[in-house]
Amino acid sequence: MGNLFKWLLRIFTGCFGIGSVLAFAALAGPVTSSIIIAETNYNFGQLSEMEPLSHDFIVKNSGKAILNIRDVKPS
Numbered sequence: 001m002g003n004l005f006k007w008l009l010r011i012f013t014g015c016f017g018i019g020s021v022l023a024f025a026a027l028a029g030p031v032t033s034s035i036i037i038a039e040t041n042y043n044f045g046q047l048s049e050m051e052p053l054s055h056d057f058i059v060k061n062s063g064k065a066i067l068n069i070r071d072v073k074p075s
Helices: 002-028
Strands: 035-037 060-062
Touching: none
Parallel strands: none
Antiparallel strands: 035 060
16 A cells, blocks of 8 residues: 555656646747847948948847847848
């Protein structure tokens, strides 16, 4: 009788633990990406056709999922 009780207690504890993990995951909400760009415009000033231009824009993913940037267009 003692072994049966221990076995049932382990099954109950395991099911309760799995249920708790699944409930926590459901309450946490969807995992999404979120883009943060501090500077969205940059003025190069007066341009010369002979000089190459470049500027670094800092892009940060503040979400939990992978951030996929599929297209970038200059204005």
